[in-house]
Amino acid sequence: MKRALLIAGGTLGGLGAVMAITPPQFSTSNSAGLGDGIGAIGGATSTPAASKSSTAVATKSATAKPVTTKKATATKAATAAASTSATATPVATQTTAAPVPASKGVSGTFTGPTVNVNYGNVQVQITVKDGKITDATALQAPSGRNDRWTNMALPILKKQTLAAQSASIQGASGASYTSYGWYTSLQGALAKAGL
Amino acid sequence: MNHLRKQFPVWGTIVDVDISSSLVSEDGLNQGMQQVIDFCKQVDADFSTYIDTSWVTRLRIGQVEIVDCPPSVQKVWQLCLQAKHLTDGAFDPWAIEGGFDPSGLVKGWAADKCADMLVESGAEHVQVNAAGDLALRGGYFDGVVKPWSIGVVNPDNRTEVVKIYEITDGAIATSGTYERGPHIHDPLNGLIAIGAKSATVVGAAGWLCDAMATAVVVGGVDSAKWFGQPELKEYKVFGVYRHEDLAWEI
Numbered sequence: 001m002k003r004a005l006l007i008a009g010g011t012l013g014g015l016g017a018v019m020a021i022t023p024p025q026f027s028t029s030n031s032a033g034l035g036d037g038i039g040a041i042g043g044a045t046s047t048p049a050a051s052k053s054s055t056a057v058a059t060k061s062a063t064a065k066p067v068t069t070k071k072a073t074a075t076k077a078a079t080a081a082a083s084t085s086a087t088a089t090p091v092a093t094q095t096t097a098a099p100v101p102a103s104k105g106v107s108g109t110f111t112g113p114t115v116n117v118n119y120g121n122v123q124v125q126i127t128v129k130d131g132k133i134t135d136a137t138a139l140q141a142p143s144g145r146n147d148r149w150t151n152m153a154l155p156i157l158k159k160q161t162l163a164a165q166s167a168s169i170q171g172a173s174g175a176s177y178t179s180y181g182w183y184t185s186l187q188g189a190l191a192k193a194g195l
Numbered sequence: 196m197n198h199l200r201k202q203f204p205v206w207g208t209i210v211d212v213d214i215s216s217s218l219v220s221e222d223g224l225n226q227g228m229q230q231v232i233d234f235c236k237q238v239d240a241d242f243s244t245y246i247d248t249s250w251v252t253r254l255r256i257g258q259v260e261i262v263d264c265p266p267s268v269q270k271v272w273q274l275c276l277q278a279k280h281l282t283d284g285a286f287d288p289w290a291i292e293g294g295f296d297p298s299g300l301v302k303g304w305a306a307d308k309c310a311d312m313l314v315e316s317g318a319e320h321v322q323v324n325a326a327g328d329l330a331l332r333g334g335y336f337d338g339v340v341k342p343w344s345i346g347v348v349n350p351d352n353r354t355e356v357v358k359i360y361e362i363t364d365g366a367i368a369t370s371g372t373y374e375r376g377p378h379i380h381d382p383l384n385g386l387i388a389i390g391a392k393s394a395t396v397v398g399a400a401g402w403l404c405d406a407m408a409t410a411v412v413v414g415g416v417d418s419a420k421w422f423g424q425p426e427l428k429e430y431k432v433f434g435v436y437r438h439e440d441l442a443w444e445i
Contacts, residue, residue, distance in 0.1 A: 157419055162440040164355045167344060170213070170335050172356065173369040173395055174327050174348035 196336060199224040205235040206243070206302065208326035212309065215336055219317030227316030231309045231323070238305045241268055244296055255294035271297050271304060271402075278406035282421055286410035303368045303405025306330040310401075327369045330401045334363040350393035350435055357442065358395065358433050366401035370394055370408035371435075390415025391434040398430035407432070419445055 198215040212231060214224055243249045250268045253259045261272050275288045275297050284290075288297045302325045309323045310330035321332035322343055334340040342363040346356035350371050360367055371393030394411035396404040407427070411418040411434055422430055422445050432445045 157416060157443040157445060159441060159443045162349065162357050162435060162442045164349070165346070165357060165359055167346075167356075167359050169344040169346040169356060169359060171211075171322050171324050171329055171331075171343060171345045172327075172348050173324075173329055173345055173360075173367045174350065174353065174371065174393065 197221045197224055199228060201228055201232075203232055203235070205232075206239055206305075206325070207245070210235055210306075210309075210326070211322075211324040212313070213322040213324075214313050214318035214320065216317050216319040218319060223317050227313045227318055230312055230316060234309060234312060235305065238267075238301065241265065242271070242297060242301050244293070244298065251295065251297065255296070257294075271301060274304060274402045275300055275406070277426075278403065278410070281403075281424060281426060282407065282410035282414070282418070285413045285418070286406045299370070299409035300402050300406040302326065302328040303330075303366060303400075304402035307366060307401035328401060328405050329362075329367045331362045331366070332364055347393075347395045347433055357435075358444075360395075360397050360431070362397065365397065365399050366404045367395060367397045368401065368404035368408040370405070370412045390418065390437075392437045393435045394418075395433040396430055397433075398427070403427075403430070416443060419443075 196215050196217050197220060198213075199221065200211070200213045202209050202211045204210075212228060214227065216224060219227075239249075240246060241249055242251045244251055244255065246252060250259065250264045254261065254264065254268075261269060264272070272295075275286075275295075278286045278300060279288070286299060288299065289295050306323045306325040306328050307330045309325075310321045310332045313321045313323070314332050319333045320336045320340070321330070322335075323330045329345060331343045331345070335343045342361035345360050345362055345367050347358040347360070347367075347369060349355040349357045371391075390413050391411055394408045396407040396411065398404050398407075403426075407418075407421070407430065410421070411432060414421075415434065415437070418432070418434070421427060422432060433442060434444070435442050
């Protein structure tokens with residue numbers, strides 16, 4: 001019983017470490033982008049348990065391809081990810097590549113872990129500028145669910161608050177229109193990242 | 196540059212057509228406009244579920260088979276099949292109560308046909324707005340040619356534009372449960388669709404934009420996966436969440 005509790009505690013601790021203790025900007029913003037990617041191809045329920053316990057990480061590392069952070073540019077975190085990815089498992093890279101400044105003005109390109117979903121690998125990279133995610137791309141997309149989905153590019157959702165936009169338009173889709181100011185700020189899931 | 200803009204009631208809504216050209220006279224533009232009005236009336240007569248004698252009504256009651264229908268109806272039937280395939284069945288005109296109802300695709304398809312007819316008749320800059328399903332050709336002329344700037348309205352406040360797309364040639368369609376009441380049902384369970392409050396799709400073909408917009412209202416964020424298919428690679432999506440002031444786009 002005690003042992004079971006210890007194991008449970010260890011698992012929860014590991015989960016906590018992944019979900020919460022890692023630097024908030026890096027881990028949560030990546031998981032936000034990653035969640036989008038997974039949702040985009042198969043629904044969030046297909047998220048593997050891989051990132052949630054060390055056993056699963058080990059299992060997953062056998063199937064996941066090495067991280068290729070070729071698009072990563074000159075930030076400390078991205079460099080760290082690139083340098084360790086050749087030897088470490090992608091998830092380990094993800095959760096241990098720590099040195100992102102905890103300030104609001106974080107900038108750079110961050111690569112998420114390679115995640116094995118039930119029909120392929122997903123890996124998402126986000127670009128953050130001054131604390132805002134400006135782009136999200138898929139470095140790896142799944143393939144092989146069946147012929148129709150093989151080689152498909154993985155669309156990435158970009159979330160934003162619904163805000164009025166001001167510009168002159170010549171037509172409206174939806175209903176009658178007036179023009180207004182528009183700003184894109186990533187909120188929702190991204191707000192959770194503390195960005 | 197001759198310019199002509201006309202709104203006319205058809206399909207239970209208003210179609211707004213804006214055309215200009217330096218190639219043809221105002222008379223020429225008028226002729227093109229009249230062709231389009233006639234075509235729209237014909238589309239209504241063929242496809243309306245409210246007209247007892249329309250082909251679609253007769254299909255619904257089993258009076259005719261699709262092979263008995265004119266080419267335009269057969270074409271739309273085929274496009275519906277394609278859209279159903281591309282959306283994993285979320286767009287399903289055959290699952291609608293009362294039988295086959297292609298309304299979620301016809302407006303976008305017809306707007307495209309209108310725009311092509313207008314170009315054929317000499318119009319250089321064309322906007323056909325069929326109650327939110329737009330077909331655009333040749334950009335907008337404002338001294339120089341620019342893309343048409345088309346706003347997507349806030350489903351909760353129609354006077355507010357929340358997204359702007361610049362389109363030179365192509366289509367944009369918005370579906371939602373807001374504009375004409377909750378009229379989209381999830382074919383998988385028959386309930387009112389709750390995936391997205393509104394969905395806008397931008398791309399080359401009006402029929403596909405229209406059908407995909409309808410399907411995204413059903414499928415919500417999960418619909419994103421459809422847009423990884425090669426047929427939809429060049430298409431853009433803008434969805435508005437149902438219960439939050441949030442939008443997502445691809």
